[in-house]
Amino acid sequence: xxxxxxxxxxxxxxxxxxxxxxxxxxxxxxxxxxxxxxxxxxxxxxxxxxxxxxxxxxxxxxxxxxxxxxxxxxxxxxxxxxxxxxxxxxxxxxxxxxxxxxxxxxxxxxxxxxxxxxxxxxxxxxxxxxxxxxxxxxxxxxxxxxxxxxxxxxxxxxxxxxxxxxxxxxxxxxxxxxxxxxxxxxxxxxxxxxxxxxxxxxxxxxxxxxxxxxxxxxxxxxxxxxxxxxxxxxxxxxxxxxxxxxxxxxxxxxxxx
Amino acid sequence: xxxxxxxxxxxxxxxxxxxxxxxxxxxxxxxxxxxxxxxxxxxxxxxxxxxxxxxxxxxxxxxxxxxxxxxxxxxxxxxxxxxxxxxxxxxxxxxxxxxxxxxxxxxxxxxxxxxxxxxxxxxxxxxxxxxxxxxxxxxxxxxxxxxxxxxxxxxxxxxxxxxxxxxxxxxxxxxxxxxxxxxxxxxxxxxxxxxxxxxxxxxxxxxxxxxxxxxxxxxxxxxxxxxxxxxxxxxxxxxxxxxxxxxxxxxxxxxxxxxxxxxxxxxxxxxxxxxxxxxxxxxxxxxxxxxxxxxxxxxxxxxxxxxxxxxxxxxxxxxxxxxxxxxxxxxxxxxxxxxxxxxxxxxxxxxxxxxxxxxxxxxxxxxxxxxxxxxxxxxxxxxxxxxxxxxxxxxxxxxxxxxxxxxxxxxxxxxxxxxxxxxxxxxxxxxxxxxxxxxxxxxxxxxxxxxxxxxxxxxxxxxxxxxxxxxxxxxxxxxxxxxxxxxxxxxxxxxxxxxxxxxxxxxxxxxxxxxxxxxxxxxxxxxxxxxxx
Numbered sequence: 001x002x003x004x005x006x007x008x009x010x011x012x013x014x015x016x017x018x019x020x021x022x023x024x025x026x027x028x029x030x031x032x033x034x035x036x037x038x039x040x041x042x043x044x045x046x047x048x049x050x051x052x053x054x055x056x057x058x059x060x061x062x063x064x065x066x067x068x069x070x071x072x073x074x075x076x077x078x079x080x081x082x083x084x085x086x087x088x089x090x091x092x093x094x095x096x097x098x099x100x101x102x103x104x105x106x107x108x109x110x111x112x113x114x115x116x117x118x119x120x121x122x123x124x125x126x127x128x129x130x131x132x133x134x135x136x137x138x139x140x141x142x143x144x145x146x147x148x149x150x151x152x153x154x155x156x157x158x159x160x161x162x163x164x165x166x167x168x169x170x171x172x173x174x175x176x177x178x179x180x181x182x183x184x185x186x187x188x189x190x191x192x193x194x195x196x197x198x199x200x201x202x203x204x205x206x207x208x209x210x211x212x213x214x215x216x217x218x219x220x221x222x223x224x225x226x227x228x229x230x231x232x233x234x235x236x237x238x239x240x241x242x243x244x245x246x247x248x249x250x251x252x253x254x255x256x257x
Numbered sequence: 258x259x260x261x262x263x264x265x266x267x268x269x270x271x272x273x274x275x276x277x278x279x280x281x282x283x284x285x286x287x288x289x290x291x292x293x294x295x296x297x298x299x300x301x302x303x304x305x306x307x308x309x310x311x312x313x314x315x316x317x318x319x320x321x322x323x324x325x326x327x328x329x330x331x332x333x334x335x336x337x338x339x340x341x342x343x344x345x346x347x348x349x350x351x352x353x354x355x356x357x358x359x360x361x362x363x364x365x366x367x368x369x370x371x372x373x374x375x376x377x378x379x380x381x382x383x384x385x386x387x388x389x390x391x392x393x394x395x396x397x398x399x400x401x402x403x404x405x406x407x408x409x410x411x412x413x414x415x416x417x418x419x420x421x422x423x424x425x426x427x428x429x430x431x432x433x434x435x436x437x438x439x440x441x442x443x444x445x446x447x448x449x450x451x452x453x454x455x456x457x458x459x460x461x462x463x464x465x466x467x468x469x470x471x472x473x474x475x476x477x478x479x480x481x482x483x484x485x486x487x488x489x490x491x492x493x494x495x496x497x498x499x500x501x502x503x504x505x506x507x508x509x510x511x512x513x514x515x516x517x518x519x520x521x522x523x524x525x526x527x528x529x530x531x532x533x534x535x536x537x538x539x540x541x542x543x544x545x546x547x548x549x550x551x552x553x554x555x556x557x558x559x560x561x562x563x564x565x566x567x568x569x570x571x572x573x574x575x576x577x578x579x580x581x582x583x584x585x586x587x588x589x590x591x592x593x594x595x596x597x598x599x600x601x602x603x604x605x606x607x608x609x610x611x612x613x614x615x616x617x618x619x620x621x622x623x624x625x626x627x628x629x630x631x632x633x634x635x636x637x638x639x640x641x642x643x644x645x646x647x648x649x650x651x652x653x654x655x656x657x658x659x660x661x662x663x664x665x666x667x668x669x670x671x672x673x674x675x676x677x678x679x680x681x682x683x684x685x686x687x688x689x690x691x692x693x694x695x696x697x698x699x700x701x702x703x704x705x706x707x708x709x710x711x712x713x714x715x716x717x718x719x720x721x722x723x724x725x726x727x728x729x730x731x732x733x734x735x736x737x738x739x740x741x742x743x744x745x746x747x748x749x750x751x752x753x754x755x756x757x758x759x760x761x762x763x764x765x766x767x768x769x770x771x772x773x774x775x776x777x778x779x780x781x782x783x784x785x786x787x788x789x790x
Contacts, residue, residue, distance in 0.1 A: 051626075052625075052626075052780075052781070053622055053625060053626075053780075053781060053784055054781050054784075054785070055781040055782070072629040072630075073629040073630060075629075076626055076627065076628075076629045077629070081622075081626060083622055085619075086619040086620065086622045086788065087618050087619045087620040088620050088623065089559065089563075089617070089620045089623060090620070091562065091563055091566040091567045092559065092562065092566075096562070099555075100555055100558075100559050100623075101623060101627075103551070103552070103554075103555040104552060104555055104556070104623070104624070104627040105627050106551075106552070106627075109550070132566070148623070
């Protein structure tokens with residue numbers, strides 16, 4: 001089995017803080033892969049380094065057999081990215097943004113327009129396609145970002161928190177598109193801290209905490225004997241059984257003060 | 258419930274102090290900037306205080322003072338519209354979840370308004386004004402009341418305007434408007450400059466007319482009361498104070514009503530946005546058909562759209578276009594200018610090439626994802642330069658022709674155009690290179706053009722770039738000088754046009770060629786640098 005992504009000895013420090021502390025990871029191709037972990041675990045930093053948007057302090061990243069830093073031509077054409085916390089060109093309309101993104105990637109104009117129209121349709125954005133992205137809601141932004149990431153039909157798709165702040169209807173739409181995409185043999189790598197979602201979507205997971213990979217493998221393997229991924233995850237990051245209620249004895253009961 | 262009332266006031270005042278303190282704590286750069294501006298404002302306050310005291314006894318002192326207070330009041334009224342980010346307590350919707358009654362809230366907000374540099378400046382100015390017009394103990398008595406009233410009127414005015422426009426200020430369109438504040442300042446400076454020149458020629462007596470009216474308009478009337486009292490017209494002084502009191506009462510009533518409505522009515526702004534009919538169809542065909550195909554046309558189209566649609570970019574462009582026109586043409590009109598001032602247009606517009614990627618903000622990642630070779634980076638930068646030239650070339654030519662027509666020195670036109678084009682080329686070349694070497698973030702909110710902590714970088718980039726641009730342009734300038742001083746040079750000075758244009762084009766290409774590999778190599782570093790806004 002070929003691997004979609006191969007990461008070796010990846011490190012990143014920001015000043016004193018170590019964001020990613022030596023990650024080795026091999027992600028299988030053709031799977032729906034979830035990168036899970038609490039806030040601040042280093043998921044975004046890892047995905048940024050894997051996609052070439054952030055230079056690692058140390059380590060190497062290969063995507064479908066090509067080194068991200070030595071062979072950007074091969075890698076950038078084969079991946080689609082939806083980053084978290086970075087803007088889009090928001091003063092373009094949704095349709096213009098797709099047209100811009102597709103043409104920058106060197107696709108012929110007519111093909112870009114055809115694909116853009118279909119993506120806008122499927123993602124339920126056709127009604128807002130002439131509105132500026134700056135006026136879009138969070139869910140609409142995620143969807144237009146996803147459309148831009150899919151437009152050039154990449155082999156591997158990296159999505160950072162694609163469901164964060166997205167309403168259930170949009171989430172279902174995004175899900176449908178991603179499921180169809182992986183069914184064709186493409187790979188999706190996405191980060192999330194919503195375990196139920198990861199459990200229902202992914203067939204392969206990697207658990208991150210404090211800059212390290214705590215567990216990785218097929219979903220059933222990582223879940224082990226635990227009743228749910230949520231429980232397995234809490235045990236892995238060492239947060240299971242922490243009781244938050246004992247000090248808040250005044251809380252509840254209907255008194256106003 | 259007076260204890261509760263003072264409670265709210267002290268809480269809000271402490272909130273304001275905490276906001277100030279935390280703002281300073283965020284970064285040392287910000288703290289330094291704040292302290293520097295505070296020192297500057299205090300210095301100006303002291304200077305104007307001395308100036309106003311020096312004015313004491315001058316025949317037109319009262320007119321000057323009344324006008325100053327009126328300008329100050331206008332300043333307070335306009336400020337919240339353009340600098341809404343400056344004071345978070347100006348936005349009462351942040352307090353909407355707290356169980357507060359309007360009356361104590363109004364009092365608390367009014368008192369908290371008095372905390373800050375602005376009120377201190379205002380207080381100094383009002384004090385100076387009273388000192389310059391008041392003669393005698395009674396007049397000072399009126400003056401002290403007048404100062405307090407005028408200060409409160411200014412604060413209430415700012416709060417009322419802010420509250421009445423809060424929906425505008427918190428909406429996207431409103432924030433877009435705020436970004437244009439720099440323009441208002443720039444054009445305002447021109448108006449002040451023009452006014453000062455007129456005053457210089459006409460004398461202070463010109464002020465008496467407007468002052469005659471303004472001394473009845475609050476808050477000017479509160480200060481004018483001190484002058485009236487000095488002349489013994491106590492009745493008039495009392496009336497002027499009463500007018501200010503009335504204005505204060507009305508302002509507070511209006512403010513209070515808006516505040517109540519704001520705090521109790523639901524915010525319908527998102528509902529509106531959702532039901533808003535799809536915006537008019539934005540077609541790309543018209544613009545796109547004229548542009549070359551491939552990356553070049555795509556990038557040019559986006560750049561040109563951003564000039565119009567992105568408020569920051571638009572403000573920068575309008576400022577450059579305006580100053581590029583005003584400086585040569587106004588100077589020519591006043592007969593003080595040289596025809597070579599026309600090069601100003603090219604220089605001002607060339608500045609837009611600087612920090613290209615900072616103008617993208619963190620959306621630069623979309624560009625970075627599609628640049629995988631030096632060639633890609635070169636085409637990207639060249640397209641941006643071309644987009645700039647689409648506007649700049651005709652504009653610089655137009656300004657040069659206009660200036661030449663005003664000065665009526667047509668034989669000089671070719672050489673001035675030549676120098677303009679060479680300068681433009683130098684600016685594009687250095688702009689492209691510094692865009693790759695010294696990128697910095699442009700915050701999208703507010704009026705600042707540099708993210709905190711990067712002003713040194715921006716300074717190096719722009720100033721260093723300009724010096725380098727001037728040096729690059731030096732051969733053509735030297736040639737121009739030589740042609741002008743040498744005997745019979747006028748006969749072939751027209752040659753400077755093709756020479757300047759060719760030179761400009763050549764160094765632009767060279768600059769782009771130098772910048773491209775650096776851009777391609779440093780994509781993650783550039784992204785990091787431009788994502789701080």
